[in-house]
Amino acid sequence: MGPRKAWVEKLQAFALSSPGVFLAITGFAGLLVGLAQAVRPYPFTTTADNLPYYGPLIKAHTDCLLDHGQLLRMVWDLGAGWSPWESGQVGLLYPAYHLANLLARMIGHPLAILETSAWLHLVLAGAFSWRLLPTRFEWRERLLASLATMALPGPFILGANWHNYLACHPWFLAMALLSWRDSELEIQSWRPNLPMVGASLAFFLSAHPSMYVFGVSLLALWTLSYEKWASSRLGMVRLALAQIPAVAPLLYLKGVSTGANPDWMLSRDNPKFILMHAQTLGTWLHGVLVGNLIPSGGFQVWARASWTGIGMFFAPSLVLVVCLASKRRNFRPVVFFLFFGALLSIATFPWLRFLAVGPFAGFRWTWKLSIFFGTLSLLSLLREEGFRGLKPYWRQGILGTLCVLGTLVCLRGLAFDLLPSLQGTHALGAQVVLSESRRCLEKAEVPPGSRLVMIGAFNMLQPLPVPMLGLIGNAPLLYDQGNLSLYEPMEPAVASRAHYGLTVPWRGAIPVEGFAAKRQESIDRLRQAGVQALVAADPMVLAPLGNVSCFVDVLGRRTYVARMPEAMPFTYPWAGVQGRMTPLEHKPDGRLQTASPSDQVPSLNNPRAVDWQRLPDGRWEGTPEGPGMVWVLGVLLGALMTALLLDRSRFRP
Numbered sequence: 001m002g003p004r005k006a007w008v009e010k011l012q013a014f015a016l017s018s019p020g021v022f023l024a025i026t027g028f029a030g031l032l033v034g035l036a037q038a039v040r041p042y043p044f045t046t047t048a049d050n051l052p053y054y055g056p057l058i059k060a061h062t063d064c065l066l067d068h069g070q071l072l073r074m075v076w077d078l079g080a081g082w083s084p085w086e087s088g089q090v091g092l093l094y095p096a097y098h099l100a101n102l103l104a105r106m107i108g109h110p111l112a113i114l115e116t117s118a119w120l121h122l123v124l125a126g127a128f129s130w131r132l133l134p135t136r137f138e139w140r141e142r143l144l145a146s147l148a149t150m151a152l153p154g155p156f157i158l159g160a161n162w163h164n165y166l167a168c169h170p171w172f173l174a175m176a177l178l179s180w181r182d183s184e185l186e187i188q189s190w191r192p193n194l195p196m197v198g199a200s201l202a203f204f205l206s207a208h209p210s211m212y213v214f215g216v217s218l219l220a221l222w223t224l225s226y227e228k229w230a231s232s233r234l235g236m237v238r239l240a241l242a243q244i245p246a247v248a249p250l251l252y253l254k255g256v257s258t259g260a261n262p263d264w265m266l267s268r269d270n271p272k273f274i275l276m277h278a279q280t281l282g283t284w285l286h287g288v289l290v291g292n293l294i295p296s297g298g299f300q301v302w303a304r305a306s307w308t309g310i311g312m313f314f315a316p317s318l319v320l321v322v323c324l325a326s327k328r329r330n331f332r333p334v335v336f337f338l339f340f341g342a343l344l345s346i347a348t349f350p351w352l353r354f355l356a357v358g359p360f361a362g363f364r365w366t367w368k369l370s371i372f373f374g375t376l377s378l379l380s381l382l383r384e385e386g387f388r389g390l391k392p393y394w395r396q397g398i399l400g401t402l403c404v405l406g407t408l409v410c411l412r413g414l415a416f417d418l419l420p421s422l423q424g425t426h427a428l429g430a431q432v433v434l435s436e437s438r439r440c441l442e443k444a445e446v447p448p449g450s451r452l453v454m455i456g457a458f459n460m461l462q463p464l465p466v467p468m469l470g471l472i473g474n475a476p477l478l479y480d481q482g483n484l485s486l487y488e489p490m491e492p493a494v495a496s497r498a499h500y501g502l503t504v505p506w507r508g509a510i511p512v513e514g515f516a517a518k519r520q521e522s523i524d525r526l527r528q529a530g531v532q533a534l535v536a537a538d539p540m541v542l543a544p545l546g547n548v549s550c551f552v553d554v555l556g557r558r559t560y561v562a563r564m565p566e567a568m569p570f571t572y573p574w575a576g577v578q579g580r581m582t583p584l585e586h587k588p589d590g591r592l593q594t595a596s597p598s599d600q601v602p603s604l605n606n607p608r609a610v611d612w613q614r615l616p617d618g619r620w621e622g623t624p625e626g627p628g629m630v631w632v633l634g635v636l637l638g639a640l641m642t643a644l645l646l647d648r649s650r651f652r653p
Contacts, residue, residue: 041428070588070589094167148403153312153374157416172203183226248638317380420461471535596619
């Protein structure tokens with residue numbers, strides 16, 4: 001045996017070993033996130049909803065558990081209080097986010113929680129693919145297929161805008177692989193197995209509730225397209241029973257949505273709502289075939305939103321699937337993907353809007369479903385007999401090409417930002433944006449923990465001063481400040497009214513004209529809501545308040561800050577006890593406590609429900625109400641039913 005051959009055999013042995021595979025998968029995930037970081041710093045934090053919504057809220061609830069060992073109950077610093085139980089999008093009970101927070105701290109960049117989370121979920125996608133793909137695939141093919149599932153542009157590009165669309169990707173992938181495995185093993189039991197139940201639960205915890213419902217439904221249709229009816233019936237039953245643990249939380253969130261701020265839910269009952277900013281068949285086909293590697297003028301959402309978002313449709317594997325399936329006259333996968341493509345290009349097929357009923361009602365932007373499209377296209381290619389019949393070097397070449405092209409499309413898609421106001425800060429990154437916000441407030445002598453408010457209504461296209469971008473929605477949490485505004489679509493209407501419906505500045509804001517016309521009344525109302533500083537882009541708005549601070553940011557834009565005259569001396573919210581205002585001590589998890597003993601139950605200047613209990617020393621402790629016993633009992637009952645229905649046969653890889 002020559003030295004070269006011996007070296008090659010040693011390399012193959014290492015590649016096949018667990019450390020070798022782990023190194024390849026984690027390294028490729030690091031390469032993807034590292035290249036994205038090279039394109040622009042903090043690529044997952046400073047894009048669209050990730051800055052004003054996902055980043056701050058995920059960091060807040062994971063910090064609470066990691067630092068204090070308690071689940072977060074309420075964040076009083078935002079609006080009239082933000083309850084993580086009412087969201088369903090930020091993974092309060094999802095352990096991967098806590099691990100991502102720990103990783104961000106370990107690398108010395110605690111703000112990079114979404115970047116470490118992206119790396120972690122890409123690693124999970126690769127690991128699930130390697131573990132669950134059929135063993136008949138030669139190791140090179142399994143590894144290349146695993147890397148290709150990590151470089152799918154749909155979850156990557158959309159995850160840069162809404163983080164949970166990337167976080168749910170590995171779990172949907174695992175569910176699809178487990179369904180395929182059960183089909184190949186010809187499982188004859190109707191009972192779900194533990195891996196499928198676990199993947200389904202993690203999918204629910206990490207995903208948007210609507211995307212969870214769509215994902216499970218599309219997976220069921222995909223399974224039907226590859227199985228005979230007799231065996232597919234058992235597969236459908238197993239898939240349905242695996243979702244039992246999510247039933248109670250879904251019903252709870254549905255109840256929350258019925259009482260949510262009507263400004264967010266307006267028109268969602270209209271079937272035409274699903275056609276908003278819909279894409280055409282031509283746009284979808286361009287995206288499938290060439291992604292964003294060739295310019296297109298077809299993909300349009302609104303002005304200044306980059307066309308490179310068309311890359312989310314990129315799935316050239318679909319062409320091979322259609323050809324190979326048609327060649328063996330199996331048209332069920334072809335019909336499935338034609339239906340899926342029609343959903344993604346619903347502007348050309350508007351009659352599909354009548355499918356938006358029941359659990360699918362109120363959904364818009366069907367192009368978001370591309371987070372599932374690429375996954376199912378790639379797995380369908382791997383399932384095709386014609387693909388398995390190709391020479392090994394052809395199979396490896398195809399998978400390697402998909403991996404490389406997918407990576408290029410992912411990186412180019414980072415220019416797609418549904419909040420164009422942030423585009424000017426892409427080169428700065430989250431650390432600079434939040435540092436500018438902090439410096440701006442420090443210059444105005446606004447201490448940490450203050451409650452801020454932005455004066456002025458802005459659309460999402462306007463280039464704002466950098467500190468004001470750090471004031472949108474929930475972003476002030478990232479630099480230890482509060483905000484009278486709250487960005488939470490599921491916020492109860494009664495709570496929204498308590499902070500005047502203020503949310504992101506293009507949906508619920510204080511217009512300059514209205515503030516100027518009723519200046520004293522507006523100031524009095526803001527003072528009663530606990531505001532301690534006002535921020536604006538126009539100095540004339542704040543001039544009558546006196547002592548206005550002007551801050552010039554790194555882009556040369558000006559931000560003006562004025563401290564609230566005669567601001568309330570208490571941290572919001574406070575209580576009324578025996579006819580006088582009383583400050584409250586805020587616990588890290590959101591519980592409230594009076595500073596001194598009293599015989600009277602405190603009355604909160606806030607509509608949020610709080611359960612007050614008297615302590616042995618005479619003080620009162622208030623616990624924000626969570627989802628309630630009905631939710632808890634529903635979850636426990638679902639878990640018990642699932643445990644009784646589980647297939648206890650040995651897990652077979």
